[in-house]
Amino acid sequence: MTDTVLDRFLRYVVIDTQSNAASSSQPSTDKQKNLGRLLVDELAALGLEDAHLDEHGNVYATVPGNVEKSVPVICLCSHMDTAPDFSGKDVKPQVVRAYAGGDIPLVGDPSRVIRVAEHPDLEQQIGHDIVTTDGTTLLGADDKAGIAEIISAAQYLLENPQIKHGAVKLLFTTDEEIGRGADKVDLAKLGARFGYTLDGGRIGDVENETFSADAVTIDITGVAMHPGTAKGRMENAIKIAADIVSRLPKDITPETTEGKVGFIHPTGITGAMEGAQIKLIIRDFADEGLAEKQALLRSLTESVLSEYPGSSFTFTVVQQYRNMKVVLDQHPEVMDNLIEAVKRVGLTPVQHSIRGGTDGSRLSFMGLPCPNIFTGGHAYHSPLEWISVQDMETTVRTIVELVKVWEQRAPEN
Known part of the structure; x- marks a missing residue:
């Protein structure tokens, strides 16, 4: 497989996976499993033999470690559902190549424009390739960008065995947007000691605190x-x-x-x-x-x-849910290793508090300390959502560096 992170992202966002708070089932919408089945097929094609979809729609897989020493097993997690706040059906992504600056009109609804005055981060994106919708739906970068980045990083590790690393667990959940993402996660089966959700925004921003x-x-x-x-x-x-x-x-x-x-x-x-x-x-x-x-x-x-x-x-x-900082403060190495990885890709880490929650909030209190990493997305839950391809690539590199840091800092047996 030679897919880029953009190839994956564009393939995932056109699959309607909106969750529904009015439903009592898990997943709340069966259509979330459509993406889950695709992900299992892709992970299996990469050679991950344990990739599977459980009855609740969660996807599990393992990138095996390739070192003898004992490295803590970490988990990389993103959610498959998109928010009920705005339509996620019939997403028509557009890619603005080599963005030259200025406002970005959305072709499906002329009344919707991504304006620099309202999205000042665009000023840092000159020359980047920017992905948006046509203005009639949300994009789904929250959190399909995270999924694309995790799988791209997994492929890179598999194709470059000279990169030493411990086992890395992959977890893709359902119903995060309606607060149920961790409800049916089997941590015993997952088998990870620490975790990271790929569910943040601006590159460089890392989050260890929630409401x-x-x-x-x-x-x-x-x-x-x-x-x-x-x-x-x-x-x-x-x-x-x-x-x-x-x-x-x-x-x-x-x-x-x-x-x-x-x-x-x-x-x-x-x-x-x-x-x-x-x-x-x-x-x-x-x-x-x-x-x-x-x-x-x-x-x-x-x-x-x-x-x-x-x-x-x-x-x-x-x-x-509860503020995950209470748990993460007891395991400082989780954030220390993340901050080191962010620095290694040339970014200045900025720690933020989330005025909301993530799967990491619940997972931390379930026993999997789990801060949040940037994906590069902006204006989540709206038709003005956008993301830079180059920022997604930076996130992939950050994941790879994070895995390397954990191996390098693990004591020799």
């Missing part, structure tokens, strides 16, 4: 009554729900916060006169901050319901 996250559901039971005889008796659950949302503090919302500031964010509201439901997410980098926001939301709900004596509510909290 801690909870989901909250508030179910409201009102008092239904015929509107003609409702005076003094009706308690409309829709209005109660609206009142709760309207009282959320304006300074702890996604649209008013950045950096290390968390938020409370309503994601859905449904209902009728007799009953309504509000779904929210709470985010903070510290568990204490998460608990404070949860208490604030509960107190606000109780205050609103005190004005409706005939109505009641239930307040349900589901833990989603």
